[in-house]
Amino acid sequence: MQTSLDGRRALVCGASQGIGRACAEALAAQGASVTLLARRPEALQEVLAALPGQDHHCLVADLSDWAAAGEVVQAHIADIGPVHILVHNSGGPKAGPAHEAPPEAFLEGLTPHILGGQRLVQAVLPGMRSADYGRIINIVSTSVVTPIKGLGVSNVVRGAINNWMRTLASELGPDGITVNNILPGYVGTDRLSSLMEARASREGSTPADVAATWQASIPVGRFAEPSEIGSVCAFLASPAAAYINGVNLPVDGGRLASM
Template identity: 40%
Template sequence: MDLGIAGRKAIVCASSRGLGRGCAFALAEAGCDVVLNGRNEETLAKTAADLKARFNVGVISIAADVSTSDGQKALLDACPDADILVNNNGGPPRKDYTELTREAMLDGVVQNMVTPIELIQALVPGMQARGFGRVVNITSMSVRMPIEGLDLSSGARAGLTAFLAGVCRQIAGSGVTINNILPGKMDTDRLRGGFERAAQMSGKSIEDVRKAQAAEIPMGRFGNPEEFGQTCAFLCSVHAGYITGQNILLDGGLYPAAF
């Protein structure tokens, strides 16, 4: 399917690996020029090289922490007129709520709520003026279903969801959409880190933990960054112009609900 976005400019935050990388590759496949971002320069450079080798699109790499003012400025200087913004950022590490300090809570809210809002504030007015824009926020299944130890991440991402529920409708008539993708158990470094933690706590092998968790998912497997990225690219396409304010759950059926 031609997504109708060839030649569009996309900023994909935290895209040197994992789900962000999957989104960047899917948008590049659709013909978008892409601004990549990551904190590890070596990983970022490899992703950029892989992207250039596969697709004939413009690629800019910004090595920076998107949660900082300097990091955001670098992204915006590289692409002030982005048509597409994919908000993504690492979440706070797993920690019991009783162990969270005030500083840790504020950092978590900045990472997963304030930063995406700041980038939207910077880029959406230009999208509105041009009559086209797509914002996709990568949040989490934990916005709907609590996950032990991820209370801070869940709360911050749920706050972002609630904040933008009004904003997306305020700007809907200008050709700009805002949607959220809620990943379940995706085969990423973060998930694999959870296997290691669970193995240490249970005394089981990492492979046994992996198999047990996969068995809990009705589809019997974990998701992957490639299929996640394709969903993101569709939400950024011309075909998704009537979709806004939605939370798209990609979890293989793990969340048990009819609505």
């Protein structure tokens, strides 16, 4: 099975912690040269220093300022050459019911995920096309399939990413470029901890109570390790996954299947 990423460059967004970091580590372990992107330079440097392999870089950029982030990425590509694998990932929108969200919260949520993603896709496309090899992998959420209670803005943003992904998959498939979404279930990261704290304070319970309730809803009975999302990302990025295009892939311990 061809899973080596030797000679490929990956750009991993939201790579200073959590799922993005795990994706960067998995891609580097398979031989890719990785460019990490996020807003905090010190956190990026720490991830960079721990990556296996060589020829890794980092870029400080904010996907909410999508035009500036696009310039940073474009300049990086001009400097070091094409990106063959784009992992499009950033922070999740603020929690809360949709009907209570101010209208501008939807714009705030859509900006890094849709405008930022679109700008990055346009920056990497020429290099992917000339290499006849491209993998665009969005880190999204199971809310693409079933909206999650209390994540109103996020549910709407994830729905938009779904049709953006499917549209790009059909447009870019002929160029040897696949476009897919990974839908993580509950993954043990800072984002999950803050969601559990928010839920506990709304319900007057504790984060441990919330964790127990959520874990009981997962057939495998536990949260995912970030590396379990990273492994799936590295597989989708590989030559072995060339025929997987336009899919939403849940990595959720069976939770969606049991709902």
